[in-house]
Amino acid sequence: MSQIVLQIDFPANGPFGQEMSEAYAELADHLAKTPGLIWKIWTENAETKEAGGIYLFTDQESAKAYLKEHTARLESFGIQNIRGKIFEINETLSKTTKFVG
Amino acid sequence: MSQIVLQIDFPANGPFGQEMSEAYAELADHLAKTPGLIWKIWTENAETKEAGGIYLFTDQESAKAYLKEHTARLESFGIQNIRGKIFEINETLSKTTKFVG
Numbered sequence: 001m002s003q004i005v006l007q008i009d010f011p012a013n014g015p016f017g018q019e020m021s022e023a024y025a026e027l028a029d030h031l032a033k034t035p036g037l038i039w040k041i042w043t044e045n046a047e048t049k050e051a052g053g054i055y056l057f058t059d060q061e062s063a064k065a066y067l068k069e070h071t072a073r074l075e076s077f078g079i080q081n082i083r084g085k086i087f088e089i090n091e092t093l094s095k096t097t098k099f100v101g
Numbered sequence: 102m103s104q105i106v107l108q109i110d111f112p113a114n115g116p117f118g119q120e121m122s123e124a125y126a127e128l129a130d131h132l133a134k135t136p137g138l139i140w141k142i143w144t145e146n147a148e149t150k151e152a153g154g155i156y157l158f159t160d161q162e163s164a165k166a167y168l169k170e171h172t173a174r175l176e177s178f179g180i181q182n183i184r185g186k187i188f189e190i191n192e193t194l195s196k197t198t199k200f201v202g
Contacts, residue, residue, distance in 0.1 A: 005144050005155055007108060009186060021193035028197035040198035043106050043188035050186065054106055054155050085110060085151065087144035092122035096129035097141035 003038065003089050003101055006063045009052030010074065010082040016046040036062025052083075056101075060086065104139065104190050104202060107164045110153030111175065111183040117147040137163025153184075157202075161187065 015023050024042075031040060038056040045051070057063040067084045074082050094101075116124050125143075132141060139157040146152070158164040168185045175183050195202075 005142060007110070007144075007155065009108070009188075017191070018193075020191055024194055025197070028194045032198045037198070039200040040195065041106060041200050042191035042194040042198070043108075044191050045186070045188050048186075050188070052188070054108065085146070085149075087110075087146050087151070087153070090118070090121055090143035090145050092119075093125055093129045093143040094141065096126070097133045097138070097143070099140040099142050 002059070004057040004060050004063045005087045005089060006055040006057060006067055006084065007052070007087065008055075008067070008070070008082065008084045009043070009050055010079050012044070012049055012051035012079070014046065014049075016044050016051070020044060020051075034062070034066055037066070060088075103160070105158040105161050105164045106188045106190060107156040107158060107168055107185065108153070108188065109156075109168070109171065109183065109185045110144065110151055111180050113145070113150055113152035113180070115147065115150075117145050117152070121145060121152075135163070135167055138167070161189075 014020070031037070036058045038058060041054040043052045043054060055063065063086050067086065071082055071084060115121070132138070137159045139159060142155040144153045144155060156164065164187050168187065172183055172185060
């Protein structure tokens with residue numbers, strides 16, 4: 001595999017929890033169809049007021065295209081200070097620490 | 102589930118790739134035994150000179166204890182500007198975007 005991790009986080013004033021699930025249900029349906037996306041974990045922390053996502057992509061080009069598109073979408077929601085980082089996965093070490101891709 | 106994501110990243114001058122796999126093989130064996138750890142993805146980007154990890158934990162206490170321990174270990178390696186963030190997972194949205202935990 002040459003899977004790619006995309007890591008996004010940003011300051012957020014909510015909604016969190018159940019309200020977040022409802023607010024972004026339609027967006028999640030849309031994002032599920034993103035080319036090259038294996039999965040997205042939606043992350044949230046109501047205490048530190050942060051949210052974001054951890055994404056597994058099949059390839060770097062798909063991750064880059066999505067990061068550009070999603071950053072623009074978040075900015076259109078009024079979100080600022082968005083941190084987006086793309087990483088390769090070290091397969092050997094990740095297998096040792098129980099990640100099965 | 103009430104799984105927890107721990108996200109760590111930091112500036113890194115390497116080793117990357119195969120050399121990284123060899124340099125941290127023993128540490129990975131050790132980390133695989135971390136209480137509460139479901140998996141760790143080892144992340145690396147030789148271009149931006151960054152590395153880190155994405156972790157899935159069974160619970161927040163395990164993630165917090167590990168973050169404290171691992172930050173001290175990274176600092177002992179001379180690594181600085183370590184960013185560690187703990188998040189809850191929005192289960193409903195993550196299921197929609199194909200994450201099966």
